Amino acid sequence: MGKIIIQRLVISILVMLAASFLSYFFLYMAPGDPAVSIIKSQTGREPTQAEIEIFRENRNLNIPLLDNITIWFGMLSKGDLGISVRTGEPVLHEFKDRFGATFLLAVISLVLAVLIAFPLGVLAATRPGSVVDHVTRVIGLGILSIPEFWLGLMLMVLFSLTLKWLPSFGYGTIYHFILPTVTLSTGMSALLMRLMRASMLEVLNLDYIKMARSKGLNRPLIIWKHAFRNALIPVITIIGTQFGHLLAGTIIIETVFSWPGIGKYLVDSIYARDYPVIQGFVFIIAAMFVVINLLVDLSYAYLDPRIRFEQGRN
Amino acid sequence: MESVLKIKDLSVNFNSKDGIVKAANNLNLTIYSGEILGLIGETGSGKTVLGQAIIKILPQTARVTGEIWYGNRNILALGEEEMNKIRGKEIALIFQNPSSSLNPSLKIGEQIAETVQKHQGLNKKEAWEKAEAILSQVGMPPRFAHYYPHQYSGGMRQRAMVAICLACQPLFYIADEPTRGLDVTVQNQIAGLLNSIIKNGKGQRSMLLITHDISVAAALTDSMAIMYAGEIVEYGPTREVFKNPLHPYSKGLLNSHPAKGLKPIKGFSPSLINLPEGCKFFSRCSRAEKDCQKEVPMFGRKGGKHIVRCFYA
């Protein structure tokens, strides 16, 4: 296991470096001058050539590509992600200031989705072919067909505009969380429910479940202690690999609900060609992805003793 | 002798995509206390289904008719809750293939202890102590209770399986191919273990041993039932059946044993979906006559308890 983790870490670091290098390269090659777009966004007009020159000089935009990359890696080794061209603030600050909101939104939605999806998936799997199974299947497929951003807009129209029950935007009180998290967790729970059902069905047909029945254990114990735990393993793997999907969903939902998270900031930075921010964000997102996958691996090992021990022996 | 389990006219059908699978047809069988009854047959003859029907863990798609009398209770008429008081406590099923029948994510000790906890009302700690005791009873160090199934060898897993079944000291055991897939030396150890469980039961314990392995059956069982295509074709005390197999299938089966020179029965056993009318062995039988094809032969008594389902035996 230790070896595997080290192996994974090495690959992950390579992935992260490759990702940020690629994003940087893309930006560098792309048309458009960050100085122009940033001054334009701040002043709402075209800058003069003189203004552009001053801005470029002050924000270190005149450094050639290769020099810039070596500088960046040098800073990276010191844990410095550079300074945003647009705001002049350290990228790490910009990220930290916004990540909390995104993290809360994603985690609450995921927890909500898990709380809905797992019991429903188990219920459907334990009654295959029943009305419950059919209804959850059709509803699940239906929900998976709804674009998240559209659902968000519709919920906004219904609950904010028509019923006036909930705030439509912003961040702060618990009420602000309801619409975005419900929007995000709806699709997620449909997906997780389907996965849970399939995985559970598979496990329920295995011999050790029959064995558990033959021991006279009652149904809830068999389902939750014997089947659920084992059915969880593939589902958790998929949650891990779906993390990117979750993050992407969060970004779109953030723009719909004006959520002060990293998603909207990233989109704005892409438009403004704020190299250090994009580079740093891509690096951090890739790093998070890696950590999440590592956590998934660890939880996997925790749930499935076979992996824990067999790999431990290597 | 007192009978422990009486199976009367038991039929098991499954609905499948391709039609109705008749896994067992009008089975009648009695198991007496203190005895080991061998149920012998080829793979796919319905042996395992019979074992699982007794403890009622067949899939929901199975349709079971007939009666299974356990003492004065008809198991097939019992509700799930009552059944759970019998399973593991009074009747235990030793599964074939322990590597897939043990829960990979639970320690062996837990898998033993949970049965004890359920049936004997012990707390967790007491149940674990008991689990360790039972493990040593089946010849394994108690600390193995803290190991997971994948850390065991094949023979150890089978022992663990026996230990789980032994946990509540039930009186009736169903052992489903307990020696399958094991080395010969380990097979002997497991067979010895099973034998000792019954023989140490002071005549109270009995076992239904489901196997296709003739030598295990010869060594362990008191009486034998030979099954073919969902039906029992011959039944009798082990020694008599071995000495004088009556049914053509039994003869073939016993002759196909390596010790007797490996003479396989020609042809294949019929699919359980499209069973022929009349004698199921007809197509492979060297002695078959026209009427065998029309009518299922009834059991004929051939001295003592030895009975056979064949017109010409």
Add this chain to the structure above:
Amino acid sequence: MSKKIFPKNRLLIFGLFLLTLLIMVSLLASYVAPFDPNYVEVENRLNRPGGKNILGTDGYGRDIFSRIVFGARFSLSLAVLVVLINLCIGVFIGTASGFFGGAVDELTMRLVDILLAFPNIIFALLVIGILGPSIPNLVFALVALGWTNYARITRGLVLSLKEQDFIISIKAIGGGDFYIITRHVIPSIIPFLVVLATLNMGHMIMSIAALSFLGLGVQIPTPEWGSMLSEGKQFIFTHPHVIISPGLAIIIAVFAFNLLGDGLRDVLDPRTKEIIKT
């Protein structure tokens, strides 16, 4: 067989029906649509549904129903294009990788691992955000990462096929690699690919709509469902009908593909269930 499938797979049949309807509508768009989807009549803007505009008009007085009908043609063909490109690249790389193994396999699978680690919408956002919104850029953004899943699954299938007796025996009697791949390997994995591609279609329609919604999709005034939502978003509180019907169109199309894929998975091959989970 078919008699037994039919009642069990009403959902599949329903999905097939919806899809046929969609394809018919998009093929016959110019006959189905009552108006030119790009005909601007600002005096008639934001009409509520009913009257001569069944689903009302949008912010420029264009007929929403006609735009949805033409949008079907556009959204479907774009999704089909992306899925097909992904499928071809993925199957090619996956087959080569699984069949020949070795360093090539090792290398491509590492690459696939790396690319799979990238959230695809974020990648598309980056690419289109930088290169600008256009159909080639959109296709590029969705293909750059989209083929990986096909490659991974194809490789897995090919690996298990390679070990099967019939392939080994064809190899033993001297069947060439090309022959084996085109005549035996590819045909045996087609059912899996069909299911995967069908389910992927729904996903692509949604991705394209999402990118268009963020203003990173097709050029105006192309009638595309996602950009209809993007354009209509400003009327959400005053004239919600402008965004309700295009959203429903997306749902119907994606639902049709999801039903079809889900049903096909049950019907085609029991193993597809284990291999394609989502």
Add this chain to the structure above:
Amino acid sequence: MTFKFFHKGAALVLLCLMLFVMISGCGSNASDPKKVGEKAYPSDQKEQVLRLGAARDFKSAAQGRNMVFEYLVSVDHEGNPVPMLAELWEIPGDSKTYVFKIREGVTFHNGTEFDASLAKFALEYNANNSVWGKYLDKIETVDGNTVKVYLKDYYPLFLQDLAKNLVVSPDAVDPKGDPSGKLAEYIGTGPFKLVSYHKDRDAELVRNDNYWGKKSEINRVIWKTIPDPHAQIVALKAGDVDMIGITEHHSSVPYVEVPAMEDAGINVDKTSYGRYQVLEFNTLREPFNDRKVRMAFNYAIDKEKMVRELFHGLTEPAYTITAPWFKYGPSKVNSKYFHYDLNKAKSLLTEAGWSMNSSGKLEKEGKPLEVELLIPAGEANADAVAIFVQSELKKIGVELKLLTLESGAAWDRSKQGEYEMFVHHSFCLPWVPGGIDIGGKYHSGSTSWPAAYHSPELDRLIEEAWLTPDESKRKELINKVWDILHYEAPCIPLYDIVKVSAYRESITGFKPAPTMFDMDFSEIKIN
């Protein structure tokens, strides 16, 4: 069994670590936005709290900065320099030396008194980031409240440039007192002090009771960041904010929402800052190298209808290149030059050699009249305008193709002259309107607009105006510039992008600020 320990332990430790890092990372700002929201309700009658719904983060909006900071010199609505922290100024002799008299009794928010030395610091600080810095020779303090600035060359925009230079305290920059440092703290002289700030969420300001000018009735201003304009409107209707739109230089309030807002009892105020949206022609290429075609396109678009139907009549159609009322605006040209006239458009095109073919499209020598309109992504209202113009041009047989490019890529195209038509908006205050700036669009030296209309005569007039310090002479020259430009029709002015501010009925005394980058709270009251 060490492995077992390793796994459970490691998993747990890692998980805790992750959670800790994540939560501590967001802890700094997740803690108290609620507090701000609660305070926002004016429970105390005496305290006047104004809650603004803003599209941008407080610190990244000029309007936010201008609540805290002031300038030495400001500009009025038309672009004339007016005194602010410099009470008056003199330009003795050569027009290269400026003497500023610093206002007395002004203190920074941290209590330090503003004087000539601090004014010198502020000028030095700004010289690093401004174009006038390149012309700077030296800065001297003459006495406690007089500063003298020597420029190396004549630079006509110096005073206008100062109107965007924040007067910051030496304590506000990091490192402290370093003119080349960067702004770290909001210590200014303005009417409000910043007390709390959460990035992308909110900021809270209290009135500066030591303010030198007219003090506002408002005790406290809450700046809430709500990027989505529709969300802003909902918040305004729901009473979560009191005012929207005022914090943006562009109109962020969608015109389409205005009637519904007015129905809901919300006051809507529109202010023109002379910013016009225009369609620029590439005058170097067919067909727009022909003045008649450019004029025909101008005549072909019914701007009245566009403004009425698309913008609910909130804005005014534009018939000059920029607002005539600017200091250097085209006030003397015939503003009715390009009114909608389909027949005139058609006959001009015929004169230019374009004739209608059988399928109702214009063509010349077999080539159809097809042009492409380039739209930089994100240009406000550009999609609506483009679709409208497309349908208008179709009526005279012109096929307009639309191409949206990411804005950086679009501007690159403009720099290379790779476009046929281009939608953008004009300069505005406090910058001098287009034409006079040497880098501006209609001088041939323009790097951004090599394909805009240029001529040697125009270049000469622009350069002369630039170098003429005498105001009346300069205005005369500029009027000639505008005459040429309006004759040549180098673009299609579309409409005036008015800034829409909307506020709850309880608010009185709203007054538009002189520039779109400022806010005027001096008369506002909450009832």
